[in-house]
Amino acid sequence: METEDKNPVEGGGFGSPEQTGSEDADPEAEKDKKNDVEEYSSFYKTEVGELTLQWKIGHREKKVNKIENNVSKEEIRVDSIAKSIESLEKSIEKIESILSDNDDESLRDSLEEGKVNLEKELDGLKERKEKSQEKLEKEKEKLEEALDNRNEAIDIMLDVYNEKLKPIEEEIVQSKAREEELKVIASDMKVKHDRQREILKSFRKEQRDLEKSLKLAGVNFLKRRSILSKIRSSQEEIADKIKEDEESIKSKQRDIRDKIRDAEKRASVYQKEKKYFQSIRDGESSKTDKEESGADPKEKKETGETSEKEKPFLINDLVKKWNKHIEERSEEEKTHLMIEEDIIPDIEKFADGEKELTLKDFKEFISKRISMDHGNKEILDVLEEIFKTFDPEN
Amino acid sequence: MENKEEDKKEYGIKDIEEKVDRLMKDIEDLKKEVENDSEETKEVIRSISEDIDVSMGKIETLSSEIEAAREKASKLLDSSLGDDGEE
Numbered sequence: 001m002e003t004e005d006k007n008p009v010e011g012g013g014f015g016s017p018e019q020t021g022s023e024d025a026d027p028e029a030e031k032d033k034k035n036d037v038e039e040y041s042s043f044y045k046t047e048v049g050e051l052t053l054q055w056k057i058g059h060r061e062k063k064v065n066k067i068e069n070n071v072s073k074e075e076i077r078v079d080s081i082a083k084s085i086e087s088l089e090k091s092i093e094k095i096e097s098i099l100s101d102n103d104d105e106s107l108r109d110s111l112e113e114g115k116v117n118l119e120k121e122l123d124g125l126k127e128r129k130e131k132s133q134e135k136l137e138k139e140k141e142k143l144e145e146a147l148d149n150r151n152e153a154i155d156i157m158l159d160v161y162n163e164k165l166k167p168i169e170e171e172i173v174q175s176k177a178r179e180e181e182l183k184v185i186a187s188d189m190k191v192k193h194d195r196q197r198e199i200l201k202s203f204r205k206e207q208r209d210l211e212k213s214l215k216l217a218g219v220n221f222l223k224r225r226s227i228l229s230k231i232r233s234s235q236e237e238i239a240d241k242i243k244e245d246e247e248s249i250k251s252k253q254r255d256i257r258d259k260i261r262d263a264e265k266r267a268s269v270y271q272k273e274k275k276y277f278q279s280i281r282d283g284e285s286s287k288t289d290k291e292e293s294g295a296d297p298k299e300k301k302e303t304g305e306t307s308e309k310e311k312p313f314l315i316n317d318l319v320k321k322w323n324k325h326i327e328e329r330s331e332e333e334k335t336h337l338m339i340e341e342d343i344i345p346d347i348e349k350f351a352d353g354e355k356e357l358t359l360k361d362f363k364e365f366i367s368k369r370i371s372m373d374h375g376n377k378e379i380l381d382v383l384e385e386i387f388k389t390f391d392p393e394n
Numbered sequence: 395m396e397n398k399e400e401d402k403k404e405y406g407i408k409d410i411e412e413k414v415d416r417l418m419k420d421i422e423d424l425k426k427e428v429e430n431d432s433e434e435t436k437e438v439i440r441s442i443s444e445d446i447d448v449s450m451g452k453i454e455t456l457s458s459e460i461e462a463a464r465e466k467a468s469k470l471l472d473s474s475l476g477d478d479g480e481e
Binding site: 053056057060149150152153154156157159160161164165167168171172174175178179181182185189192196199200203206207210213214216217219227230231234235237238241242245248249252255256259260263266267270 | 445
């Protein structure tokens, strides 16, 4: 497939090596770029180059989350400065009210001095608030742009999948039906060939009998050879024809099977990608629904109503408990689902360098890993089933 | 006595020749049957093969269109905000 040979790191992709040499480079951004390249390299080694776009979107998703975090932090900062401003303004109002009712010169001087200091502090805070507000606006713009851009890319793909994937699936179904027909023909053909081979066997017996009779009748060697060679060569021609037909039908079946398998493989990449993009879009709309209904996830956290899936667990513990949880599964499932210790750094990277991860994110990590390593839908279904009973607290 | 032996021999050879002819005819009949079967099967296989190639051609075209969209989406992501190291 075309994209197999394309490296998103090249040509201005994330963490593009040619982007790393800027003079005023931010060390944090440099680190991010390095991580991008490493992440991409390990992804690419899985030989699932077809999933490049999916990887890019997933990567973008992480960046969107990062900006969302920055926006939240900046909002908290702006709120906190606003509260300080409010309290300072109240203090100044109080001083002004005392000043208006008081004639004591020395008290007035001290209050005036205090008021000037508070006003200076207030100006400083207002300036800080303005800067924070500006930063917040910029982060919001960035977020909006990143989301618009991500959604635009996803919508392009969803539109094209909605239009093109179904006909591909239909063509595959039709081809498989034709393949089945060919299987029936091959099977009928085998029955015929078996019968024809039996007839040939009986001809060979007749030929041997004739050979004996010719000898007994005193027919000389040359004449015998001339009669028998004609019989023999005709039989060989038939046997060769049967063999040739069998090989030809087998080779055609292999050829058709390979073609259909390639088409299915290609369609499966598209199906997975469509599902993945749709899940991001669905997540987006359910997020909007929540926001519209006023159920702000931040508020939920503040009131301590964190659901089990949002509760963070130590990655090391999660891995140990997960491996224990799947101990009873079949060897094949364990091969796909068991998490080796050397994967833990990848999970930490997935958790943006944190040592903790929510159950929901842990599941997302394993699903992505399986999709990249095996692309096996059955294992993903098994994973879904196992997760229903997985409780890291037990 | 000698003539009798000769007649017997001649009759025996004639009988064998008849058997050879019959066997050759049977072989030829089988050959024709095999060839006819082969032609018929080839024709059906050709038709199935052609249908599958047409389907594969359609899939190829549709896939190219998907790939083109994917390329477009990929470029859009590459050129977008967030890839310039701002975050």
